Amino acid sequence: DIVMTQSPDSLAVSLGERATINCKSSQSVLYSSNNNNYLAWYQQKPGQPPKLLIYWSSIRDSGVPDRFSGSGSGTDFTLTISSLQAEDVAVYYCQQYYSTPFTFGPGTKVDIK
Amino acid sequence: EVQLVESGGGLVQPGGSLKLSCAASGFTFSGSAMHWVRQASGKGLEWVGRIRNKANNYATAYAASVRGRFTISRDDSKNTAYLQMNSLKTEDTAVYYCARFVVVNDYWGQGTLVTVSS
Numbered sequence: 001d002i003v004m005t006q007s008p009d010s011l012a013v014s015l016g017e018r019a020t021i022n023c024k025s026s027q028s029v030l031y032s033s034n035n036n037n038y039l040a041w042y043q044q045k046p047g048q049p050p051k052l053l054i055y056w057s058s059i060r061d062s063g064v065p066d067r068f069s070g071s072g073s074g075t076d077f078t079l080t081i082s083s084l085q086a087e088d089v090a091v092y093y094c095q096q097y098y099s100t101p102f103t104f105g106p107g108t109k110v111d112i113k
Numbered sequence: 114e115v116q117l118v119e120s121g122g123g124l125v126q127p128g129g130s131l132k133l134s135c136a137a138s139g140f141t142f143s144g145s146a147m148h149w150v151r152q153a154s155g156k157g158l159e160w161v162g163r164i165r166n167k168a169n170n171y172a173t174a175y176a177a178s179v180r181g182r183f184t185i186s187r188d189d190s191k192n193t194a195y196l197q198m199n200s201l202k203t204e205d206t207a208v209y210y211c212a213r214f215v216v217v218n219d220y221w222g223q224g225t226l227v228t229v230s231s
Contacts, residue, residue: 001177040217042158049210049221050150050158061219093158097217100174102148104158 002026002096006105012113019081021108023094028074031098038098041070041079044107045090053092054079086112115139115220117211122225125201133196133225135211143167143189146214149196151207152224159207163214164194179205201229 003026013019029038037057042050052061054070057077067082081088089112094105121133135147146169149161162175164185173185184197194211206229212218 042218044158049224050218051221052217052219055217055219091157095158095160095218097214100163101176102160102163104150104160107157 004105010109012111014113021079023077029096029098042093117222119222119225130199135194137192142192147194153207
């Protein structure tokens with residue numbers, strides 16, 4: 001199974017400042033035949049289901065604000081919130097969908113400083 | 114509008130069984146794979162398993178923690194996916210979400226709570 005790790009476990013950022021979350025997979029999730037990274041990012045707020053933010057490591061889902069961006073390839077990925085807003089307080093998860101089981105990272109909690 | 118509505122959760126004793134349903138609407142259900150993901154209270158997301166569509170022979174896959182105890186099925190005529198859970202353990206207590214998979218898990222239901230306790 002592919003093991004996903006995230007860092008940090010939590011972070012507090014001032015409103016308007018940048019938040020950066022890292023995700024690492026135990027093996028590459030880059031599929032060479034199509035050059036796609038099978039890596040997604042989700043946002044989850046209390047009492048709500050996860051919401052898809054990013055797929056193919058860097059493609060924003062429809063309606064996701066452009067302050068959210070994803071980058072990385074192979075085994076190392078980053079989710080960046082360029083200017084943190086109050087509504088971005090949540091837990092963020094990465095997930096690989098390269099091979100089953102489609103494992104999630106442990107999550108990173110983002111708060112306002 | 115895509116909608117996924119889970120049902121069937123509740124309280125069950127260890128060793129018991131429960132069957133969850135996921136009713137879908139607003140998209141071509143028969144063309145989509147469907148996944149189940151669970152979340153214990155205060156914990157992270159755990160992928161449970163998936164069933165692919167008819168074109169992919171309704172292939173299933175499961176997490177090691179549930180393999181042999183849980184079974185995913187679907188009825189395309191009813192636009193519904195199912196999660197049959199047998200030999201339930203206390204550690205299976207969680208909110209269970211179903212999610213559509215088209216390229217990625219893009220739509221999720223609100224979840225249904227399963228509590229395994231004596």
